[in-house]
Amino acid sequence: MNPTGSFKVRGGLTLASRLDADERSAGLVTCSTGNHAQSIAFGARVAGTRAVIVMPACAPSVKVDAVRALGADVVIEGPTLAEASAHARHLAETSGMRFVNPGNDPAIIHGHATAYLELLQSNPGIDEIYVPIGSGSGAAGACLVRDAIAPHVRIIGVQAVGASAAYESWVGEAEVSREANTRVSGLATGCGFATPQSVLRGSRGTAGNVGLAAFELVPDDAIDDAAHLLATHAHLLAEGAGAASLAGLRARQERDGEAQGGSVAVVVTGGNVSTDEWKRLASR
Numbered sequence: 001m002n003p004t005g006s007f008k009v010r011g012g013l014t015l016a017s018r019l020d021a022d023e024r025s026a027g028l029v030t031c032s033t034g035n036h037a038q039s040i041a042f043g044a045r046v047a048g049t050r051a052v053i054v055m056p057a058c059a060p061s062v063k064v065d066a067v068r069a070l071g072a073d074v075v076i077e078g079p080t081l082a083e084a085s086a087h088a089r090h091l092a093e094t095s096g097m098r099f100v101n102p103g104n105d106p107a108i109i110h111g112h113a114t115a116y117l118e119l120l121q122s123n124p125g126i127d128e129i130y131v132p133i134g135s136g137s138g139a140a141g142a143c144l145v146r147d148a149i150a151p152h153v154r155i156i157g158v159q160a161v162g163a164s165a166a167y168e169s170w171v172g173e174a175e176v177s178r179e180a181n182t183r184v185s186g187l188a189t190g191c192g193f194a195t196p197q198s199v200l201r202g203s204r205g206t207a208g209n210v211g212l213a214a215f216e217l218v219p220d221d222a223i224d225d226a227a228h229l230l231a232t233h234a235h236l237l238a239e240g241a242g243a244a245s246l247a248g249l250r251a252r253q254e255r256d257g258e259a260q261g262g263s264v265a266v267v268v269t270g271g272n273v274s275t276d277e278w279k280r281l282a283s284r
């Protein structure tokens with residue numbers, strides 16, 4: 001329900017508001033499967049600068065069209081985000097444009113944190129928050145806000161089981177690359193990102209809820225089920241990445257039972273439903 005249809009616009013706007021004059025005249029270049037792309041395109045437009053967005057061939061056409069409609073230049077490069085990212089970095093090096101790292105830029109994380117600031121300020125009784133994770137920039141924002149104003153709240157990350165780079169990086173204490181084998185475009189991230197991981201890991205072994213409390217890995221079909229439940233019971237249209245948080249909560253309930261107690265928030269992070277997602281929703 002944010003402009004551009006996902007929470008990611010908060011990161012792009014925050015980054016755009018912090019550009020200096022040189023960066024504004026050089027313009028921005030980044031890579032994304034869609035929602036970060038729209039966020040940077042939107043932020044660049046507000047800041048009056050140019051944006052070039054490198055998108056992989058697997059990016060949903062609805063998101064490619066939206067980025068173009070926001071006035072950004074789209075370059076389609078490579079089958080996955082890894083190739084698109086390499087090309088975006090090359091463009092930045094050869095053109096002087098400012099490369100925006102989709103996961104590691106502190107301004108992006110700070111912008112995403114505003115969603116959790118609003119959530120926890122308006123709902124101080126929350127005990128747990130389920131957050132979908134691709135790069136982890138949104139979940140890192142959630143942890144930063146929690147640490148500052150609501151240290152008792154547990155943040156639980158949710159990732160697609162076929163694209164578990166953030167999970168593996170979190171448990172293994174080092175950033176790793178993994179296959180990104182998921183239908184869920186917002187979660188199709190193939191590597192861990194150091195800056196959000198440093199927040200998500202927290203300082204384990206010390207008292208208090210620092211970093212992520214837990215991680216759930218969910219199959220794509222469970223994410224489809226959650227999107228269907230949101231559509232039919234909450235009248236809320238969620239793309240796969242946006243429904244993953246509910247899929248994570250349901251997975252935990254199926255495993256541990258309903259009796260966890262407490263007040264739980266599931267963050268529905270985006271509603272940019274692809275044609276394939278529409279078809280799967282309608283075919284149930």
Ligand SMILES: Cc1ncc(COP(=O)(O)O)c(C=O)c1O
Binds near residue numbers: 007132
């Ligand atoms: C709708 C949606 N939710 C969640 C995510 C994952 O966010 P992050 O990359 O900050 O972990 C994305 C990433 O693109 C997204 O588009």
